[in-house]
Amino acid sequence: MGIIKVSNIKLYAYHGCLEEEAKIGSEYRVDIKVKADLKKSAKTDKLVDTVDYVHLNHIVKEEMAIRSELLEEVAQRILDRAFKEIRMIKKAKVAVAKINPPIGGNVEEVVIILTKKR
Template sequence: MGIIKVNNIKLYANHGCLDEEDKIGSEYRVDVEVKADLKRSSRTDELADTVDYVHLNNIVKEEMAIRSKLLEEVTQRILDRIFKEIKMIRRTTVSVAKINPPIGGNVEEVVIILTKKR
């Protein structure tokens, strides 16, 4: 088994329960970690034998573009798509952080972390 991480994917999106979050939007950071058997790809040097991190990044960008009230929901959508589209993945952890959330305090970020296993 091996681990592939795609860290610090920076996006601008419109998630949240407040009307202003829909209109103004906010900055987000997404981290993805996947566990898969990487033995074959380490020998063949072929993209078809591994998890394509470009594919992971595209899933994140596409799902983050769909508005959600809760970060939990968008995080779960990212997990579900990864498992649906990339069969060799055994375990995935996705972290979605809202930077400077509008919660009436000096808060750097709010982070939701979900993990799914096959």
């Protein structure tokens, strides 16, 4: 078993419950960590035998582009799609952070973390 992490994916998106968030958007950060059997790819040196982190990044970017009111829903979509498209993933964890959320205080970020297991 091995781990592949794609960290600090920075995006601009339009998630949130407030109308202003749909109009002006906000900065987000996404981290995704997957567990898979990487023994074969460690021997073959072939991309087809591993979890392609370019594919993970692509999934994150596409799902973050779809507006949601809640970060939980976005995180779940990212997990569901990763499991559907990349069969060798055994377990995954995704963290979606809204940077400087509009919650009436000096808050650096709000983070939603979800995990899924096959």
